[in-house]
Amino acid sequence: MKRYIAIPLTAAALAAALMILPWPSHGQESDADKAKAAKAAAKAKNIARAIQENARQLTLFDRQGKVVKTFGDRALYNQPSISPDLTRVAVIRQDLENETADLWVIDIGTGAGTKLTRSKSREPARSPVWAPDSAWVAFAALRDSYDGIYRAKADGSGAEELLYKLPGAGAVPTDWSLDGKFINYYVSQLGDSILYALPLEGDRTPVVVTRSKSEIVAARLSPDSRFLGYRSNETGRNEVWVRAFDPANPSAPERKWQISDQGGLGMVWWRRDGRELYYFAADRGIMAVSVSTSPTLEFGKPKLLFKAPNSIPNGPNAAPGNLGSVSRDGEHVVFSLPPAPRLQQLTMFDRTGKVVRTIGQPALIGQPAFSPDGKKLAFVRNNIEAGNANIWTVDLETGNETQITNDSFPHNVPTWSPDGKHIAYQSNRGTYTSIYWRSSDGGAEEMLFRYTPGAGLQLSDFTPDGKYVMFDGGAILMAAPLTGSDPLTRKAVEVSREEYEVGFPRVSPDGRYLSYGSNEVKDRIEMFIRPFNMATATLAEEVPGRASKVQATKDGPGGGNVWRSDGKEVFYLRSEPGSDEVEVKSVELSAGPAIQPSEAKVLFKLRDAGGANTKFISPDGQRFVFAVREPAR
Amino acid sequence: MTRTLPAYFALATLLVLTFSTTAPAHHNMSANFDFNDRVTVSGTLSKIDWRNPHIEFMVDTKSASGDAETWKYEGPAPSFFRERNVGKADFEGALGKQVTVEASRARDGSRWGLLRQITLPGDKLVSACPQNC
Numbered sequence A: 001m002k003r004y005i006a007i008p009l010t011a012a013a014l015a016a017a018l019m020i021l022p023w024p025s026h027g028q029e030s031d032a033d034k035a036k037a038a039k040a041a042a043k044a045k046n047i048a049r050a051i052q053e054n055a056r057q058l059t060l061f062d063r064q065g066k067v068v069k070t071f072g073d074r075a076l077y078n079q080p081s082i083s084p085d086l087t088r089v090a091v092i093r094q095d096l097e098n099e100t101a102d103l104w105v106i107d108i109g110t111g112a113g114t115k116l117t118r119s120k121s122r123e124p125a126r127s128p129v130w131a132p133d134s135a136w137v138a139f140a141a142l143r144d145s146y147d148g149i150y151r152a153k154a155d156g157s158g159a160e161e162l163l164y165k166l167p168g169a170g171a172v173p174t175d176w177s178l179d180g181k182f183i184n185y186y187v188s189q190l191g192d193s194i195l196y197a198l199p200l201e202g203d204r205t206p207v208v209v210t211r212s213k214s215e216i217v218a219a220r221l222s223p224d225s226r227f228l229g230y231r232s233n234e235t236g237r238n239e240v241w242v243r244a245f246d247p248a249n250p251s252a253p254e255r256k257w258q259i260s261d262q263g264g265l266g267m268v269w270w271r272r273d274g275r276e277l278y279y280f281a282a283d284r285g286i287m288a289v290s291v292s293t294s295p296t297l298e299f300g301k302p303k304l305l306f307k308a309p310n311s312i313p314n315g316p317n318a319a320p321g322n323l324g325s326v327s328r329d330g331e332h333v334v335f336s337l338p339p340a341p342r343l344q345q346l347t348m349f350d351r352t353g354k355v356v357r358t359i360g361q362p363a364l365i366g367q368p369a370f371s372p373d374g375k376k377l378a379f380v381r382n383n384i385e386a387g388n389a390n391i392w393t394v395d396l397e398t399g400n401e402t403q404i405t406n407d408s409f410p411h412n413v414p415t416w417s418p419d420g421k422h423i424a425y426q427s428n429r430g431t432y433t434s435i436y437w438r439s440s441d442g443g444a445e446e447m448l449f450r451y452t453p454g455a456g457l458q459l460s461d462f463t464p465d466g467k468y469v470m471f472d473g474g475a476i477l478m479a480a481p482l483t484g485s486d487p488l489t490r491k492a493v494e495v496s497r498e499e500y501e502v503g504f505p506r507v508s509p510d511g512r513y514l515s516y517g518s519n520e521v522k523d524r525i526e527m528f529i530r531p532f533n534m535a536t537a538t539l540a541e542e543v544p545g546r547a548s549k550v551q552a553t554k555d556g557p558g559g560g561n562v563w564r565s566d567g568k569e570v571f572y573l574r575s576e577p578g579s580d581e582v583e584v585k586s587v588e589l590s591a592g593p594a595i596q597p598s599e600a601k602v603l604f605k606l607r608d609a610g611g612a613n614t615k616f617i618s619p620d621g622q623r624f625v626f627a628v629r630e631p632a633r
Numbered sequence B: 001m002t003r004t005l006p007a008y009f010a011l012a013t014l015l016v017l018t019f020s021t022t023a024p025a026h027h028n029m030s031a032n033f034d035f036n037d038r039v040t041v042s043g044t045l046s047k048i049d050w051r052n053p054h055i056e057f058m059v060d061t062k063s064a065s066g067d068a069e070t071w072k073y074e075g076p077a078p079s080f081f082r083e084r085n086v087g088k089a090d091f092e093g094a095l096g097k098q099v100t101v102e103a104s105r106a107r108d109g110s111r112w113g114l115l116r117q118i119t120l121p122g123d124k125l126v127s128a129c130p131q132n133c
Helices: A009-020 A031-054 B010-019 B078-082 B088-092
Strands: A056-062 A067-082 A088-095 A100-107 A113-115 A125-130 A136-143 A146-153 A161-165 A171-176 A182-189 A192-199 A207-212 A216-221 A227-232 A239-244 A256-258 A264-270 A276-281 A285-292 A303-307 A324-326 A332-337 A344-349 A355-363 A365-370 A376-383 A388-395 A401-403 A412-416 A422-429 A432-439 A446-450 A458-462 A468-473 A476-481 A493-496 A502-507 A513-518 A526-533 A559-563 A569-574 A581-588 A601-607 A624-629 B033-049 B056-062 B068-074 B098-106 B112-120 B124-127
Touching: A031 A067, A067 A100, A067 A125, A067 A332, A088 A125, A088 A136, A100 A125, A100 A136, A125 A171, A136 A171, A146 A171, A171 A216, A182 A216, A192 A216, A192 A227, A207 A216, A216 A264, A227 A276, A239 A264, A264 A324, A344 A365, A355 A365, A355 A376, A365 A412, A365 A624, A376 A412, A388 A422, A412 A458, A422 A458, A432 A468, A446 A468, A468 A502, A493 A502, A502 A559, A513 A559, A526 A569, A601 A624, B033 B068, B033 B088, B033 B112, B068 B098
Parallel strands: A067 A324, A458 A502, A476 A502, B068 B112
Antiparallel strands: A056 A067, A056 A332, A067 A088, A088 A100, A100 A113, A125 A136, A136 A146, A146 A161, A171 A182, A182 A192, A192 A207, A216 A227, A227 A239, A227 A264, A239 A256, A264 A276, A276 A285, A285 A303, A324 A332, A344 A355, A344 A624, A365 A376, A376 A388, A388 A401, A412 A422, A422 A432, A432 A446, A458 A468, A468 A476, A476 A493, A502 A513, A513 A526, A559 A569, A569 A581, A581 A601, B033 B056, B033 B098, B056 B068, B098 B112, B112 B124
């Protein structure tokens, strides 16, 4: 196959733009041509920016954490895996222009890349694993709508070969056993996890190694194929485990050992002689664990080799092995290093877009939410060292901060209760996504509602009387009554369940209307407002003197949906596709029983600002808080 | 191209992308259905519910012993079909007519299946793969 040489990033971006942008024609351009050209230019610009901000550099470290070398061109790499002979790295490389993700092999010595697959758009290759002789790379890929495990020659010769057509989707290959007989993969679908070993001899019927209700991912076999190292959250926290592996005897009693005790992201890598294993810890440490098998199997205490650079994500949702791998001799680690994360500064604007003030110090920070009295902000601060994201509040007058949550679970969409006494948030833990709250001075956590196992939800609001918490899940609008003392018995009301998608319900301050996003018109998301019965959390279809349903926007909002406290104005955000400029827009709502939206108007525009799905606009509609990104470092 | 709800919030850019975790699917398919236990049923399409989070429909058929029985199926979300130029009208037009459904059967052994593909009148094949396969 063709070999590729490194192209400087800026040249690649320019070439992409030149390929997409049409050359000037001699004839007259129609409006349609102009629109098409503008769309292509926006796409090219967006791609160039995405590459500039996210392209990663393949970097080889030694065991002490010293950079040995960088190699290959900067690109959107994922899942790098060092070949057993230590000469190459298999990696998935995204092509934003063609919307593909293909398997490449990059030579560590020369940086030259060989493309092994030719995936179609939306049929990405993923999760490469090396054969023990370094001659083949196995991977998973979607092909003509079917998921399968494939292999390709590492030198790029020949066509990819289907090893096994999967009955379902989402399998992740993680290892090729050192005896060459098995490829291990796991399926972790909506909470359930199943580990499989795919025999490469015989009829290739996968063996179920284990099945679990808790997450079990990223399994890798010991060199003698007797043990599996993997990550599980069975203790409530991601840790690394080892269990006995005996596919010939699936009914053998379970034997397993917890390896990490301070959190482990996985994946596990075994040294070729089986005497040591490695994993990524929750704090971004590369850990080494000695393994002895005589007289009995014993694992040593994890030892820190070095800490990965801060740009390697290690949050609660970090995928094991996504950005790095350890060599078979245990002497090297390769990372596809992203650029250093850009910090954000919470910044308050007035209605004209003028900066009123900044709040706190720059950090990895976001999701600002005004308290109902407008005097405090809740927000999420990402601790890059600890790999967690916790909710804090800040008093806007004194600047005093209070930590509300303090654990390693994810916390999203901080949402104040109407009386300002509690802050609710959504958090996914194992199989469930649930809504919790804590008192606004940081009290004990209390679950408000637990959703269907494996299903996601997005918290959006409380009803003004505080009796329901509003959210969407599965593209339907729902409200959970905060009745009784047992949250597990609370049944959500389906506020709206339609053929089209609906989401992000927010209740007007007087409780009489509901605003939400829906794609029922022209297949594009717009904001709608409907009469609402707060007492029952149901839509009110026909109420004399009140409008039924009104479409509040016509330009495809991208977020926002925040009411002013007097109910006379609702705000939203909008951006042109491919643009990093955000328009802050307002729709005025007529007084009286029949709500009528005005034409939307732009209040101001800003760039490089992270918006949020929180109530980031003050209740009086005069102040707007965004997390503005600092210049790249 | 259908613009779905996740795109609605995509403008919320970096911070939401960093912190957000919401999953699109509705419940645990592999817990309810066995992807390796496939069953094919031919019968009359008797009812459809074309709503989120996933469509549902029923097929009336007869067992090997001649007893009437009804199978219930669930499929992907309506948006899945829209993106493939299949609409509610295609299914409504098949009500009362013969269809053939291949599905992954419920683990509890009931007459409940997760749609893999359905052949509508006129031999129109509608696949729910890869989502349900």
